[in-house]
Amino acid sequence: MTDTYFAPLGGGALIGLSASLLMLLNGHIAGISGIVGGLLCHRGQRLGHDIAFVAGLLLGPLTYLVIFGTAPQVVVAASWPLLIVAGLLVGFGTRMGSGCTSGHGISGLARLSPRSFAAVLTFLITAILTVLVMRLGGWL
Amino acid sequence: MTAAMRILTSLAAGLLFGLGLAISGLLNPAKVKAFLDITGAWDPSLIFVLGAGVVVAFIGYRIASAINKPLFDDKLQLPTKTRIDRPLIIGSSIFGVGWGLAGFCPGPAIASLSLGLLPAVIFAVAMFIGMVTHDRFLAGKV
Numbered sequence: 001m002t003d004t005y006f007a008p009l010g011g012g013a014l015i016g017l018s019a020s021l022l023m024l025l026n027g028h029i030a031g032i033s034g035i036v037g038g039l040l041c042h043r044g045q046r047l048g049h050d051i052a053f054v055a056g057l058l059l060g061p062l063t064y065l066v067i068f069g070t071a072p073q074v075v076v077a078a079s080w081p082l083l084i085v086a087g088l089l090v091g092f093g094t095r096m097g098s099g100c101t102s103g104h105g106i107s108g109l110a111r112l113s114p115r116s117f118a119a120v121l122t123f124l125i126t127a128i129l130t131v132l133v134m135r136l137g138g139w140l
Numbered sequence: 141m142t143a144a145m146r147i148l149t150s151l152a153a154g155l156l157f158g159l160g161l162a163i164s165g166l167l168n169p170a171k172v173k174a175f176l177d178i179t180g181a182w183d184p185s186l187i188f189v190l191g192a193g194v195v196v197a198f199i200g201y202r203i204a205s206a207i208n209k210p211l212f213d214d215k216l217q218l219p220t221k222t223r224i225d226r227p228l229i230i231g232s233s234i235f236g237v238g239w240g241l242a243g244f245c246p247g248p249a250i251a252s253l254s255l256g257l258l259p260a261v262i263f264a265v266a267m268f269i270g271m272v273t274h275d276r277f278l279a280g281k282v
Contacts, residue, residue, distance in 0.1 A: 008185040011164020012192030018156035020200020025149040027210030028217045030157065032247040033271070040268055041275040049150035056151040057247065058254040060158015061167060072162035074252050075170035076259035078242040087263040089238030091270020094246055096278070097231025098221065101245040105190060110197035118224045123236035130240025131176040140177070
């Protein structure tokens with residue numbers, strides 16, 4: 001019960017609060033691939049807050065560890081070669097599609113952006129199909 | 141002064157985001173894959189993460205657009221693109237395949253680096269290379 005509803009709802013609300021704070025105080029959306037891509041490639045005038053956001057993001061799981069006394073569960077089944085291929089696709093695809101689960105999924109849907117609705121629908125479909133193919137092929 | 145407040149805001153927002161990922165379970169690729177695996181033992185809980193996140197952000201954004209001026213900056217900076225174009229659809233398709241393969245998207249991949257897990261490091265380095273490859277060689281050309 002707790003695991004199925006309260007933790008996801010509470011965690012999701014914190015993510016929404018984070019996006020709200022960024023908009024209300026700093027005036028921009030919370031898009032991880034945009035922030036990281038900006039840090040890697042462009043280094044504009046937002047360099048300071050982009051570094052601060054990533055530093056905060058890294059502190060998040062450690063804060064969880066301090067509050068709950070145990071590290072959050074992170075179970076990765078993928079092999080090294082699969083991780084590398086997946087990482088390349090995620091990095092390339094999110095920059096080409098101008099966003100990921102945060103920028104399109106949270107910020108874009110909250111702004112009722114048709115562009116983000118299209119993006120979310122697209123990446124959900126290809127992700128579900130990818131897992132389906134892995135299941136049918138016995139690679140899951 | 142406002143520059144320092146902006147940086148502090150970003151740090152706090154990043155921390156809330158990372159903590160939210162950890163509490164919600166989105167940090168865990170196994171859980172993400174269980175959500176995407178609709179023909180297996182489907183775990184619907186990530187819908188609640190997205191739902192709660194969108195509802196709270198929707199309220200925050202409504203207030204922000206009503207005030208129409210962020211506290212620590214001159215104006216709201218909203219995405220300017222509105223067209224559903226080929227790069228959006230092709231890029232999102234590619235991202236979805238990668239997300240399905242490993243169960244990592246950019247936020248969780250970076251946040252879990254602080255836990256010192258090797259798979260997260262491998263994924264994140266590959267992701268950085270993918271991002272730079274796109275921005276250096278292909279941005280605006282597809």
